[in-house]
Amino acid sequence: MEQTNKIFIIEDEKFLREMLEDKFKAEKFNTDSVTTGKEALVYLEKEKPALIILDLLLPDVNGFEILAKIRGEEKTKDIPVIVLTNYDQKEDIERCKKLGIFGFMVKTSFSLNEIIAEARKALSA
Numbered sequence: 001m002e003q004t005n006k007i008f009i010i011e012d013e014k015f016l017r018e019m020l021e022d023k024f025k026a027e028k029f030n031t032d033s034v035t036t037g038k039e040a041l042v043y044l045e046k047e048k049p050a051l052i053i054l055d056l057l058l059p060d061v062n063g064f065e066i067l068a069k070i071r072g073e074e075k076t077k078d079i080p081v082i083v084l085t086n087y088d089q090k091e092d093i094e095r096c097k098k099l100g101i102f103g104f105m106v107k108t109s110f111s112l113n114e115i116i117a118e119a120r121k122a123l124s125a
Contacts, residue, residue, distance in 0.1 A: 007119060008049035009033035010040045010066065011084070012058050016107065020053065023112045024119070037061025041069060044076055051122050053115075056085040056092065067099045080122035084115065 007024050011017040012035045021031045032049065034040050037058045052070065056063030063083065070076045080102035085092075088106045096104055102122040105115060 004050050005029050005123070006047070006049040007031045007051050007053060008040075008043065008047070009053045010037070010058065010063070011053065011055045012036065013055070019112060020115070023116060027116055029119075035059070037063070037066050040066055044070065044073075048075055049079065051119055052079055052081045053119070054081055054083050054085075056083060056087050056096075064095060064099070067096065067101065071100050080125065082115075082118055082122055084110075 005028070007029050009017055009020050009031060011020065011033065014035075017033050017035070021033055024031045032043065032047070034043055037060050041061065054063050054066060063085065067081060070079060070081060081100075082103040082105060083096050083101050084105050084107055086107050093104050102125065103118050105118060
């Protein structure tokens with residue numbers, strides 16, 4: 001079921017995940033979140049969020065695999081994805097771009113307000 005302002009956060013770092021959820025809720029967005037790639041894939045079988053915030057480094061299925069699966073499924077292929085990660089290697093960025101991401105943000109380089117601004121851009125694109 002598609003939700004027009006549902007932000008789905010796939011992030012294993014508890015502190016960051018909770019900060020993102022609190023900030024999005026304060027900005028009047030609905031959020032769901034999971035901590036593993038397997039949980040993300042199960043969630044996406046049932047739900048269709050408006051936007052996905054995706055960490056690449058997860059404890060089981062990595063973000064690249066999740067991104068490929070999102071893009072490979074008819075139901076999820078058009079959902080904008082913002083990668084929010086500590087990876088900043090050119091190869092990782094290029095690999096994500098080839099998989100059709102909306103944006104790539106390095107966690108330590110952006111504030112919560114900048115992440116919200118990028119999410120708003122993705123939702124209005």
